Amino acid sequence: MERTVVIIGGGYGGTLVAKELDADANVILIDPREGFVNAAASLRALTRPDWAPNAFFPYATLLERGQIIRDRAVSVDPHGVTLASGERVRADYLVLATGSDYPYPAKPRPDKTGIAEQLDDLRETHKELSGAARALILGAGPVGLELAGEITDVWPDKSVIIIDRAAELLAGFLPEVRDNLHRQLNERGIELRLGTSLTAPPPVPAGTAARFAVTTDNDEEIVADIWFRAFGLQINTGYLVDGHLTALTDHGMIPVTPHLNVRGHDRVYAVGDLADLPDPKMASYAMEHAVIVVANIKAQLAGEMPEAIHIPTSDRRILLPLGTHAGVGQLPTADGPVAATAETVHQRKGADLFTARFTARFNRSRP
Secondary structure: OOOEEEEEOOOHHHHHHHHHHOOOOEEEEEOOOOEEEOHHHHHHHHHOOOOHHHHEEEHHHOOOOOEEEOOOEEEEEOOEEEEOOOOEEEOOEEEEOOOEEOOOOOOOOOOOOOHHHHHHHHHHHHHHHHOOOEEEEEOOOHHHHHHHHHHHHHOOOOEEEEEEOOOOOOOOOOHHHHHHHHHHHHHOOOEEEEOOOEOOOOOOOOOOOOOEEEEEOOOOEEEEOEEEEOOOOEEOOHHHOOOOOOOOOOOOOEOEOOOOEEOOOOOEEEOHHHEOOOOOOOHHHHHHHHHHHHHHHHHHHOOOOOOOOOOOOOOOOEEEEEOOOEEEEEEOOOOOOEEEOHHHHHHHHHOOOOHHHHHHHOOOOOO
């Protein structure tokens, strides 16, 4: 009898697991959305609405044999999933891949699950942004920096200010990477306010054009016409709080073994942001986890012992485009980490933000 593999979450890791196991098992992918959103492309989708469809891939084209259930998991146990609709889906193997949420526009708003409404949301926010002379970004991590890069790529004369309570950019990365980042931001006229925060949130909704003033805890007044939040990752493990599968860590994540099994369950796996691992919460790591899980489930389906393990690395890597051609990066090598050139960042990420990779995964041509 063919075994059933249920994957909860259709993000970077979940869709890869589903795709790779489609020929080997009865695959069921569960997600409330209509399609996969390449979050790496979301910020360009905001600033370039004609390009925005490149970031969205309907689940309908992902699998040849498997099933897509558009619903939300509300409880999981070792034998299956209970959905918000009340439906029960039994499983021989479970893969938890629900990832994390992040403030819009880096990821769609949670209540926008259809591709058309997600695109409409981006188009509306684009109109608001296009008419704003001064944009304020709260958060100087990769998301905030990439957003500033995409804005100044499309509107070179638009003023952009980034505020962050951290004292430095990309802490822990090579000094030459950080110095190059500062240089490129200065060339674009992007202003940084590091080591400070606001005394109160902006008085207008994020992504809405309206002149407002805010004050930092250094008593500086900043006037802007629109603002965006670029911090606040939230792990999606709410469907596990009932404890029917496992107890979560103090940080709301799932304890896993080196084989990426949920501890205590040899046929339940977790990948990506929700796995309690020291890996950064980045798409590339979720896909690395997915490869390990695919190998282990294939071994189990063949009656063999799973042998693939995930060994977290201390190497720090990043590809941080600032628009289509600029940006900084750091990549691991056998001799240690090295800085990536702007051309390398362009070739590996900035040119299409991984669109070609997901075009192939979802068996479709570019829109």
